[in-house]
Amino acid sequence: MTENTQQQNPAPTTELPTQYAPAEVEGALYERWVDRGYFTADANSEKEPYTIVIPPPNVTGALHLGHAFQVTLMDALTRRKRMQGYETLWLPGMDHAGIATQNKVEQQLAEEGKSRQDLGREAFTDRVWQWKDEYGGRILGQLRRLGAGLDWSRERFTMDEGLSKAVQTIFKNLYDDGLIYRAERIINWCPRCLTAISDIEVDYQDDDGELVSLKYGEGDETVVVATTRVETMLGDTAVAVHPDDERYAHLIGKRIKLPLTDRTIPVVADTHVDPEFGTGAVKVTPAHDPNDFAIGQRHDLESMTIMDERGVITVHGPFQGLDRFEARSAIVAALREQGRVVAEKRPYVHSVGHCSRCKTTVEPRLSLQWWVKVDTLAQAAGDAVRDGRVALHPKDMEKRYFDWVDNLNDWCISRQLWWGHRIPVWYGPNGEVVCVGPDDPIPGTEAEGWTQDEDVLDTWFSSGLWPFSTLGWPEKTPDLEKFYSTDVLVTGHDIIFFWVVRMMMFGLYAMEDQVPFKTVALTGLVRDEFGKKMSKSNPNAVDPLDWMDAYGSDAVRFTLATGANPGADVPIGEDWVKASRNFANKIWNATRFALMNGATVEGPLPAPEAMTATDRWILSRLNKTVAEVDAFYDDFQFAKLSDALYHFAWDEVFDWYVELSKTTFFEGGEQAKVSSRVLGEVLDVTLRLLHPIVPFVTETLWTTLTGGETLVIAEWPKDSGFRDAAAESEIETLQQVITEVRRFRADQGLQPGQRVPARLVLDGTALAPHEAAIRQLLRLQPEGDAFSATATLPVGGAQVALDLSGTIDVAAERKRLAKDLAAAEKEKAQATGKLGNEGFLAKAPDAVVDKIRGRLTKADEDIARIQQQLERLPQA
DSSP states (O other): OOOOOOOSSSSOOOOOOOOOOOOHHHHHHHHHHHHHHTTTOOOOOOOOOOEEEEEOOTTTTOHHHHHHHHHHHHHHHHHHHHTOEEEEEOOOBBOOHHHHHHHHHHHHHHHTTHHHHHHHHHHHHEEEEEEEHHTTTTTHHHHHHHTOOOOOOEEEEETTTHHHHHHHHHHHHHTTTTEEEEEEEEEEEEEETTTTGGGGEEEEEEEEEEEEEEEEETTTTEEEESSSOOGGGGGGGGGOTTTTTTGGGTTTTTTEOTSSSSEEEEEEEEETTTTTTTTTTTEOTTSSHHHHHHHHHHTOOOOOBBTTTTTTBBBSSSTTOBBHHHHHHHHHHHHHHTTTEEEEEEEEEEEEEETTTTOOEEEEEEEEEEOOOOHHHHHHHHHHHHSSSSEEEEGGHHHHHHHTTTOOOEEOEEEEEESSOOOOOOEEEOOOOOETTTTTSSSTTTTTOEEEOOOOOOOHHTTTHHHHHTTTTSSOOHHHHHHOOOEEEEEEEEIIIIIIIHHHHHHHHTTOOOOOEEEEEEEEOOTTTTTTTTTTTTTOOHHHHHHHHHHHHHHHHHHHHHHHHHHHHHOOHHHHHHHHHHHHHHHHHHHHHHHHHHHOOOOOOOOOOGHHHHHHHHHHHHHHHHHHHHHHHHTTTHHHHHHHHIIIIIIIIIIIIHHHHHHHHHHHHHHHHHHHHHHHHHHHHHHHHHTTTTTHHHHHHHHHOOOOSSSSSSOOOBOOOOHHHHHHHHHHHHHHHHHHHHHHHTTTTTOTTTTTEEEEEOOTTGGGHHHHHHHHTEEEEETTTOOOOOOEETTTTTEEEEEOTTTTHHHHHHHHHHHHHHHHHHHHHHHHHHHHHHHHHHSSSSSHHHHHHHHHHHHHHHHHHHHHHHHHHHOO
């Protein structure tokens, strides 16, 4: 009853081990998938393409839960599309991670008592390649362990020959179009890594610092300024005030003395200054602050660099040679001695940027760097989302995207490293500057006075080309023609600005307005079960491989998918992984039971009229689930589709349908054959639906059930449109009866397996054919001659009369329930009293009042439940 073309199944079997052991299955199964080429895409295929390029993990990286989370979602998307008949390419690769990788190798050299300078640039680069070959790429092997269906024949690396050619080509094109230039600007500088770093590589945290107020000038011409970085006053070249601030109107245009120096600096009027903040006057250090640099540009101020690349003071005088933090204390002491310190506040908590890799405090620094002029590129990136060519999901992320892309500053792309794509610009002996493309000759030799720029490109520059460079650009390759534009980018919302925008800019520029991807599916961050961020420095960090070892890869994947609400952070704990492991075991055990009872996919499905109502009900629910899962996939609602599959498989198939069908199987005959075929169909489709999320256990079970080759290329189920509202209503009523009687039995303290005499009155209902199933599931034995109904439950139009005499101590049960009722009534009285007290309501916090209201609601519910239990007890 689903549109489901079965693969040939010449040799289905009923043999399954009694327990599912992931470690014995997963590795060999994955290698079989790869060896048989199931994940290898064909650029010459006539099928409609579906493409995802993996966000390239760092070559230095190891698998963490964030990787596992996004990889699980991408794998689910591509596995489903492959099953739907698309020519599916999921392309793998790694990023060369310039700073991180260079740091790794420099640490190795330090252990040997060497530095990169000892080796020289060429030898050091060779050493990095050796490190990459020996240690890099560990994460790719870990992705295999997770079951990622990547096309390993197309694996790329941002420093491989083809991608290096793409980087040099686009640099040359941008340079020739005037979109790359060299200029002095303020950048983020790491004094430990000795390079400029991007905004995304700066982590901001609240530090205990100091706020010092200083008096500049003499006599009537004094101004008080405040700073958290006192050492930068050595580079001050102005004081700025607002042009409308009357307090300083007499000083604008004049020069005042800068303490500790023999210099005077001007007082300038600038609308950037907030007259309501502090004293309304700010010190201006153009070479060491981005806002000050902008003021300096507007007023043609000198930019004085006061420290070197290691953060050591270079200004002549008593502070020369001191580290910036040593100089800070020394300068405050000197100013205090001169009476220049007006106020000091310690600790002063403020946000300070730190290098994300080495945790060193970042120094804003004026530096000659290479830049991308982003105005037209960013405009195009914004327009692609505005006009619908690229969809952001969830849609509410669009505002954040536009806030960033519409206010994007020029991008610093040069890094002071040796590992990376070296900037393809050469400088001649007479001031010549020549940008060289990949097919251009070098303009001259070193002996002739020509030298190449020493810097390398920001790693984000090469990864910004990832969607098209990996497919062969700048060559017009079959892969590029077939698989570009890619379909979906799955990535975290935390890098929407730093990576997504750059791919948009470069993709639209290089590919003549073809977008790099049609949809950006943004995920949240993986957190621990209490919602706290996971970190290597905290005890809550988890290695997903440990969980895969303990519970299997499917359990980890399913847990991650169940938390994947679009754009929202994902809490995860080990107990949840255990629950997912239990789900995998449930699938295994239920399929094993079904096979032992003749479940089969052989032959066509019987006609609906030959089926039981239970059969028609489960097929109707199956088709609804297929439609529901498809809709959730199309909306990237992984949590909802996982929840739908979980409840359909566990509750409706494995619990209700299997249990309700046991009587049919036990009785045998033609009806049992019909139900066996239905059960086979339901299992077949359910395993197909589950496969993209939990590929290993479903593959093992499906090939056993059907004898088919593999689920990887099996057909994705389709909703046939079959619905049976009458059967659904009938089984829902049956479920109500069973659920209500089970609840009553539990309330009376009966053991689950304890048999009770019962009379079933099912006349005039659709439940008469289900009497045997009702008695079996509820442990109800036929009424005997001495039957005397002590409780009657009307439910679903039927009546279930029970004889509990001799099964429970009625008096003791009444006493217990009376005690519980008294406690509930006391709780109600206390809550009612507090909520009726106007003085309490006026003073108590809202949260406390809400808690009392919740206690009152629960007390009312408990009272109603206990009273109902008392009414149902037999009379003494």
